[in-house]
Structures are given as C-alpha cells and as structure tokens.
Amino acid sequence: MRKVAIIGAGMTRFGRSEATLVDLLSQASLAALGAASLGERRVDAVYVANMGAARLNRQTAVASALVDALQLFPAMAESVENGPASGASAFKNGYQAVASGMADVVLVTGGERMRAVNNLEATDFVASLSHPQAEYIYGVTLPALAGLFTRLYMDRYGVKPEHLARVAIKNHANAAKNPYAHIRQEITMEGILTSPDAVVNNPFIADPLRLYDCCPVSDGAAALVLCPLETAQTLGGPVVRIGGIGQATDTHAVHERPDPTQLSAVRLAAQKAFSMAGLTPKEIDVAELHDAFTILEIAESEEAGFFEKGKGHLALEKGVTALSGKLPINPSGGLKAKGHPVGATGVAQLVELVWQLRGEAGQRQVKGAKTAFACNFGGFGNNVVASVLQREG
Amino acid sequence: MEDRVCGARCTACGKESYPAHAVCPKCGGLEFEAFEVSGEGKVLTYTDVYALPLDYALRYLRLAIVELNGGLRATGQLLDEEPKIGKRVRATIGVVRTSGGRKIHGLQFVPM
Amino acid sequence: MSHEDELEGLLRPPAMDMPPYPPKVITLASGEEMVVRQIDRDEVPTLLKAIAPLIWVERDFYDVVAARLFGELLAYKRYRVRDEYCLVGLIDGVLAGIVNGRAVSPEVGMSYHTLTIRRGLRVGSHLFAAKMEYHIDFLKEQEVLIVAESPIGFRRWMIEYPLDKKYEVQHELGGVPSWTLTKKTYLAAKPRLVAGRRPVSEKLLERAKAIVLPGDELVKAQVLGDKEEAL
Numbered sequence: 001m002r003k004v005a006i007i008g009a010g011m012t013r014f015g016r017s018e019a020t021l022v023d024l025l026s027q028a029s030l031a032a033l034g035a036a037s038l039g040e041r042r043v044d045a046v047y048v049a050n051m052g053a054a055r056l057n058r059q060t061a062v063a064s065a066l067v068d069a070l071q072l073f074p075a076m077a078e079s080v081e082n083g084p085a086s087g088a089s090a091f092k093n094g095y096q097a098v099a100s101g102m103a104d105v106v107l108v109t110g111g112e113r114m115r116a117v118n119n120l121e122a123t124d125f126v127a128s129l130s131h132p133q134a135e136y137i138y139g140v141t142l143p144a145l146a147g148l149f150t151r152l153y154m155d156r157y158g159v160k161p162e163h164l165a166r167v168a169i170k171n172h173a174n175a176a177k178n179p180y181a182h183i184r185q186e187i188t189m190e191g192i193l194t195s196p197d198a199v200v201n202n203p204f205i206a207d208p209l210r211l212y213d214c215c216p217v218s219d220g221a222a223a224l225v226l227c228p229l230e231t232a233q234t235l236g237g238p239v240v241r242i243g244g245i246g247q248a249t250d251t252h253a254v255h256e257r258p259d260p261t262q263l264s265a266v267r268l269a270a271q272k273a274f275s276m277a278g279l280t281p282k283e284i285d286v287a288e289l290h291d292a293f294t295i296l297e298i299a300e301s302e303e304a305g306f307f308e309k310g311k312g313h314l315a316l317e318k319g320v321t322a323l324s325g326k327l328p329i330n331p332s333g334g335l336k337a338k339g340h341p342v343g344a345t346g347v348a349q350l351v352e353l354v355w356q357l358r359g360e361a362g363q364r365q366v367k368g369a370k371t372a373f374a375c376n377f378g379g380f381g382n383n384v385v386a387s388v389l390q391r392e393g
Numbered sequence: 394m395e396d397r398v399c400g401a402r403c404t405a406c407g408k409e410s411y412p413a414h415a416v417c418p419k420c421g422g423l424e425f426e427a428f429e430v431s432g433e434g435k436v437l438t439y440t441d442v443y444a445l446p447l448d449y450a451l452r453y454l455r456l457a458i459v460e461l462n463g464g465l466r467a468t469g470q471l472l473d474e475e476p477k478i479g480k481r482v483r484a485t486i487g488v489v490r491t492s493g494g495r496k497i498h499g500l501q502f503v504p505m
Numbered sequence: 506m507s508h509e510d511e512l513e514g515l516l517r518p519p520a521m522d523m524p525p526y527p528p529k530v531i532t533l534a535s536g537e538e539m540v541v542r543q544i545d546r547d548e549v550p551t552l553l554k555a556i557a558p559l560i561w562v563e564r565d566f567y568d569v570v571a572a573r574l575f576g577e578l579l580a581y582k583r584y585r586v587r588d589e590y591c592l593v594g595l596i597d598g599v600l601a602g603i604v605n606g607r608a609v610s611p612e613v614g615m616s617y618h619t620l621t622i623r624r625g626l627r628v629g630s631h632l633f634a635a636k637m638e639y640h641i642d643f644l645k646e647q648e649v650l651i652v653a654e655s656p657i658g659f660r661r662w663m664i665e666y667p668l669d670k671k672y673e674v675q676h677e678l679g680g681v682p683s684w685t686l687t688k689k690t691y692l693a694a695k696p697r698l699v700a701g702r703r704p705v706s707e708k709l710l711e712r713a714k715a716i717v718l719p720g721d722e723l724v725k726a727q728v729l730g731d732k733e734e735a736l
Contacts, residue, residue: 118657124446134412135468137490137497139445139454147440148458148468155438155478185625188536195532200634200700201627202534204453206442212534214444253412255458255466260437452664 001099004242005232006389008036008225009354011347012111014182014339017219021050021057021113024221026069028344029109032223032351033070037235041227044103046070046077049090049110050343053079055125056116066109076103083129084292085378086110087222087346088385092245094226104227110348111221112341122217126342129379131253143214145254145380146293147206152261153295154208157310161208165193166316167294168212168336174323175333177363182218182339213294218339222348233392238358243279243371243388246272250382266303266375269386273373274305277388281305284388285369286356287327288349290377291334297321300375301329304386323364331356331364346376350387357391396486398500400465401425411465433483433505434461439476448492459484459502469500481505518587521608526592526639529701530709533626539594539601540705540713541635549582551716552593555600555622558721566654567620573654573678574618577605589617592639594632598717602628604636606649614640614649615677619658622724629658634699641691649691650683652676662686666694 010031012024019027025048033043048063059065063077076097082089087110094108114122127141135145153159169189175181192202192212202210232239248268251257257264274280281304289304291297298312306327307315315321321329332338332352335345353372355361372389400411405422411430416423439457457471459482470489473482482502489499528542544552556578559571580586589607593600601623606616616636621629640649651668653659662668663684672682705713718724 120445120447123444127446131412137499138456138468138470139442139449139490140456140468141442141444141446143444144440144442144454144456147442148438148456151440151478152438183625185535187534191532191534191536196702197532197700198534199696200631200698201532203443203697204441205444206440208440253468255437255468256410256412260458450664452667 003229004095004098004226005229006224006240006354007227007232008032009351011180011222011351012220013180014218014220016115022065022069025066025109025111028221028223032225036225041105043072043075043105043107045097046075046107047090047094048079049086051086057113083378084342085376085383085385086343088376095242098226106226109223110344112343113219114217115219134253143206147209150208150295156261159313163313164213164294167297171330171334171336174331175337178333181333182216183337215292215335215340218341220341220344222344222351239392240354240357241390243277243390244273245387247385254380263303263381265381265384266300269384270304273386273388284371284373286366287329287373288352289329289375291336328366349374353389398430399427400430402428430467431484432461434459436480439471448490467500469502471502473504517584521588524643528705529703530705531631531701537596539596540709541594544591544593546582549578555718569654570618570620574620577617592635594628595713598712599719600716602632604632608644612647614646616649616651637691638699641688648685648687650685652678666690
C-alpha cells in the first residue's frame with residue numbers, strides 16, 4: 001500500500017445558494033484542482049459525497065454529471081452516500097484508490113444543495129437516516145435523537161446549558177474569521193443564555209437543545225485532491241500526508257445501545273485512525289469534530305481520546321479547545337457556524353485541516369500545527385469515520 | 394397487525410430484540426418468532442421536539458426512550474405532563490403519525 | 506376655513522385616540538441591544554430611503570413587502586390611512602427592521618408588514634411580537650388580523666403562537682383571508698415570544714433618537730446573505 005498525500009483543497013462559501021448541486025461541486029473541485037498544481041497529470045478517479053441529491057434535487061448519478069461538468073472523462077467516478085459521514089467516506093474511498101495503486105490522482109468532493117426544499121422537508125429528509133419502524137414513525141428527527149442524548153449526558157456527567165453555549169460561542173467566534181462560513185455573527189452568553197431575552201432569542205429545538213445548539217441548514221461543497229506521497233514530495237511546499245483513517249459502526253436504533261451516552265463508533269474509529277498513523281491523541285495539534293449539535297463536540301472530544309469520558313466540558317470551560325488554547329477544536333467554526341451541507345461536511349473538515357497544516361488558515365491559523373484529527377459522524381453515531389493528517393518536515 | 398408493536402424472539406436462544414434484525418444479536422441465529430413489545434418500564438431519557446418533520450401540525454412532540462421490565466428498550470411518544478428520568482410508565486398503542494392520509498400506530502407511553 | 510382645508514377635511518380620516526408605544530430594549534443573541542420604538546410621521550422619509558432599494562430584491566418576497574410598506578408609510582405620513590402606526594428596531598441607532606399595522610376598531614387590529622434589514626438575529630420575530638404587544642397590551646384590542654406574503658415567516662407565526670383561522674374576514678392586504686392572534690393566545694405565548702425590558706435608559710434613548718440608515722449595499726448584502734461568487 002502506497003502512502004497518500006493531499007495536494008489540493010478548496011471549498012465554496014457555505015450558506016444559501018441559488019447554484020445547482022453540480023455547479024457547487026464544480027466550483028469546489030476547480031478550487032482544489034487549481035491549488036493542486038497538477039501540471040500535465042490527469043484525474044484518474046472522482047468520488048462524490050452526497051446524501052440528498054435524489055430526494056432534494058431530483059438528481060441521481062451525480063458523480064457522472066460532475067465528470068461531464070469538469071470535462072474529466074474517461075475518469076472513474078462514483079457517488080458515496082453514508083449519511084452525514086458521506087464526506088469522510090468518499091475521502092476514505094479516494095485514499096484506498098491511491099494507496100492500492102489503482103489511481104494516481106483522485107478528486108474527492110462533497111456537496112449538498114439542501115435549501116432547494118423548505119425546512120420541514122429538509123428536517124424530514126435528514127430524519128430518514130433513523131430506524132424506519134422503531135424511530136422514524138414516532139416523529140424522531142436528528143435533533144430529537146440529539147435531545148434524548150443530551151438530557152442523559154447532562155444527567156450523568158453534569159454538563160450544563162452554559163457548557164453547550166460555550167461551544168456555540170467559540171465556534172461562532174471562529175467562523176467570524178472564516179470567509180467560507182455560513183454564519184459569521186458572533187454571539188454572547190448574555191444574548192443566548194443569561195439575559196431575560198435569551199429565552200426568546202434561543203428557543204428550544206429538542207430540549208434541552210436550543211436554536212444555538214443546532215447547526216444551520218446549508219448549501220455548499222468542498223474538495224480535495226489526493227496523490228501518492230512520492231508525487232507530492234516532488235511538488236514543493238509543505239506536504240500533507242494522510243496518516244490514518246478509521247471507521248466503525250454501531251446499532252441503528254439508538255435505544256439498542258447498551259449505554260446510550262457512549263459513542264463507541266467514534267471511539268473505535270478514532271483508535272483505528274491513530275493506530276494506523278502511529279500517533280496518540282496527545283500529539284494532535286488541531287481537530288475538526290462533528291458538532292451538528294453542541295453536545296456532540298463535547299462527547300466526541302472525549303470518545304476520540306482527547307479528554308476523559310465525562311470531562312470534556314471541563315476542558316472547554318478552561319479554554320483548552322479555544323483557538324488560542326492547547327487543542328483548538330473546530331477552528332473553522334465547526335458545523336455550528338461554518339455550516340453543514342451534509343455531503344460536504346466530512347470533506348470540508350479536511351479542507352480546513354489541510355489549510356491549517358500548510359499555514360494557509362489566515363486569521364484562524366493554529367501556530368505550528370503539524371498533526372490534525374477529524375471526526376465525521378454519520379447517522380446518530382452509528383457510522384463514524386475518523387482521519388489523522390500530518391505535515392511532513 | 395396495526396395495533397401491536399412487535400419485536401423478534403430468536404427461536405434458537407430465546408433472545409428478544411426490538412427492532413427485529415435479520416441475525417440474532419446474541420447467538421447469530423436466523424429464525425425468529427414475533428412477540429409484542431408491551432408492559433411497564435421506566436423513562437431513560439426524553440425530549441420535547443419543536444422542530445418537527447412532515448406530517449405533524451403540533452407545536453411540539455414529546456418523545457422518550459423507555460426501558461421495559463426485563464431490559465428491552467423502545468423509543469416512543471411520551472404522553473406525560475410531568476416527565477422525569479426514571480419515572481415509571483406503561484406502554485400503550487396509539488396513532489403516532491399520519492402520513493399521506495394513512496394512520497400509523499406505535500408505542501405511546503403513559504404514566505402509571 | 507379655506508377651500509383647501511375643506512377638501513383636506515374630506516380626505517383625511519378621523520383619528521382614534523391611540524396611546525403611544527412605550528419604547529423597550531431587547532438584548533439580541535449577539536449581545537447587541539436593540540431599541541424598539543414608535544416613529545413620528547416626520548421620520549417616514551428616512552424610512553422610505555431605506556425601503557426603496559428593497560423594492561427590486563425578489564428573494565423572500567422583499568420586493569412585494571417593500572413596495573407595499575413604502576406605500577403604507579407614505580399614506581400614513583400624508584394622512585391617507587386610518588389609525589396606522591409604525592415601530593422600528595434600532596441597533597446602536599442603525600435601522601434593523603420595521604413593522605406596521607393599524608387599529609380597525611377598539612376591539613380589532615390589522616397587522617400590515619414586517620421588514621427585516623439586519624438578518625440572522627430574529628429581528629423580524631422580535632418586531633412582530635412587539636407589534637402584537639402594542640395591539641393587545643397597549644391598544645387593548647381583543648384580536649389582531651394577520652396575513653403574510655412570505656410563506657416561511659408566516660408558517661413560523663402560524664405554528665409558534667399559534668394563529669387561528671378567521672377566513673370569514675378578508676384581510677386589507679388583499680389576497681387570502683385572515684388569520685388571527687387572539688388576546689388569549691397572545692398572553693399564553695408572551696413569556697416565550699415577547700422579549701424586552703422597560704424603561705429604556707436615557708443613554709440608549711438618546712442613541713435611538715435619530716434613525717441611522719445602513720448603506721444601500723450593506724442592506725442588500727444583509728438581505729441577500731452576502732453575494733455568492735458567480736461561476
């Protein structure tokens with residue numbers, strides 16, 4: 001198996017777009033290809049991460065459509081659907097293609113055009129990842145599963161509303177420095193929690209989760225270009241290597257998990273990624289975690305091995321995970337403020353980390369970042385893909 | 394049968410699972426018989442969902458994960474004005490969603 | 506009386522005695538404070554300047570709302586609409602949103618429009634709630650008739666308060682029949698939906714005295730959520 005590097009990264013602004021899905025994917029792809037300085041090399045394979053094209057945009061075979069838009073034929077191409085973890089799954093497939101020798105230049109791109117439908121439809125669409133007979137029929141939505149999880153987490157580990165608010169405030173502040181973020185509006189504890197008006201500003205979505213605990217519905221796309229490490233080393237500039245990728249699954253119905261506060265798929269996926277990279281969580285300089293709901297940033301930071309189970313909120317309190325802290329989490333603004341076009345997210349996390357490792361993250365730059373970790377959370381934690389990236393030299 | 398919610402009992406080892414699976418989680422068996430998910434239990438966790446999907450014209454919907462006597466767990470709607478973690482409830486069957494004009498029955502938990 | 510005065514008398518509606526809306530201040534999610542206050546007729550020209558560019562923005566029905574609001578405020582200024590009022594939201598003196606309506610009778614109010622300029626902070630929700638507060642808590646009406654152009658905002662009000670159908674009454678804005686917010690529903694929803702504190706400090710009131718307009722480009726950017734880069 002060859003070692004694999006990432007030589008290009010790009011994304012569109014996340015938010016509200018009038019462009020088509022293929023337009024968004026093309027934009028992000030061209031940005032990544034442009035950054036990759038491929039020269040005469042052709043793209044051998046394209047992996048497209050997307051969850052909703054068939055239902056939201058009435059389009060199928062999106063990868064084939066993208067190859068045509070980008071004039072990349074006869075490249076191999078296919079779509080990858082793994083719910084909210086589609087992005088990292090597409091990335092994993094791209095990695096495998098290069099590592100195995102089957103492809104030399106791979107384009108991985110993820111995108112979603114969610115706002116083509118109204119909010120009710122979008123909520124229902126995401127809810128379709130739940131168990132059809134045991135969850136969906138009850139009106140279960142992803143926020144509902146997160147609400148059930150959060151109440152239990154708060155009861156068991158003492159996480160308080162202030163902790164959830166801190167995640168949102170931190171991520172909004174980071175996103176204000178990110179020109180690609182959906183929401184670039186700073187928020188304060190007073191505004192969302194402590195003032196008498198906070199109750200109106202920040203209504204319940206799935207209690208105990210409130211509006212500012214939940215990520216927005218976004219359109220957008222992100223892309224990466226992969227090639228063998230050897231090739232990357234000849235191109236000059238900082239080289240970003242894929243150190244490890246891990247994936248794990250868990251029960252479909254959340255109620256079947258022995259301990260519903262455990263995210264064992266996150267734990268196992270992270271362990272596999274670290275093991276493959278030959279690194280430990282302590283050595284990570286910066287991380288992008290899947291904060292579709294603020295509680296998930298806290299829970300994933302524990303399961304990934306950065307903090308003891310049930311203590312993640314204490315590290316957050318101390319500022320460990322702030323941009324200026326010892327382990328900045330979600331410098332991009334996370335899903336909460338950067339946005340969450342479902343298929344794009346896993347790829348966008350890696351785009352941010354590539355920029356961080358290459359020193360190209362502008363005002364969000366984590367100084368001297370050499371190792372990075374990403375966690376892309378599919379379903380409600382029943383399919384998780386974790387990645388470790390490293391800068392060489 | 395629309396007024397029962399069923400799980401699957403493995404004919405080889407007797408393990409009861411809900412929802413049903415193609416393979417027994419305990420012994421890997423492939424043959425099952427249906428059993429009714431019913432009885433009493435306690436609330437493990439609950440939430441009031443305000444951002445509802447299609448088919449609901451309510452301001453919010455109260456959902457819960459309940460652990461029934463015997464350890465089997467289920468997700469359902471909670472019809473309790475004063476929900477609490479650990480509170481004892483009983484499983485009933487009611488209309489939980491109306492989709493495309495069709496009434497769908499499922500678990501509704503009520504306080505004991 | 507001069508001939509002109511006589512004609513003006515024919516065309517100017519009688520005015521109900523409407524108590525003024527006491528200003529309040531709301532802390533927004535950003536931590537910024539928004540003063541909500543009523544306007545005088547002589548402030549209308551300033552508002553018209555802010556509204557005019559939005560007449561050409563199709564997204565989210567801004568064009569229809571802006572065009573109609575423009576007409577309503579102009580008619581209010583020139584005394585050609587009966588018992589109309591207008592409230593504005595000001596953040597550090599800068600115009601964030603406008604709402605208006607009128608009193609139909611001592612019992613019934615008619616909600617006209619809600620125009621949000623500063624988006625992303627629920628300014629529209631806050632100002633709509635302030636309007637309802639004015640009708641029911643201060644004008645002492647029993648219900649407020651409501652319709653909307655934009656389906657998104659309307660569905661939110663429909664479900665959040667919630668509103669009741671009152672299809673036997675045609676709303677003045679034309680189009681569909683009315684929905685209504687009753688006093689009972691309003692009072693039950695008030696703790697969840699109506700924010701703000703009174704009285705407003707002298708300092709904040711001073712800051713909110715003159716309406717400062719965000720520039721045309723800023724307004725468009727806000728309303729459109731920043732331009733997407735064209736392919």
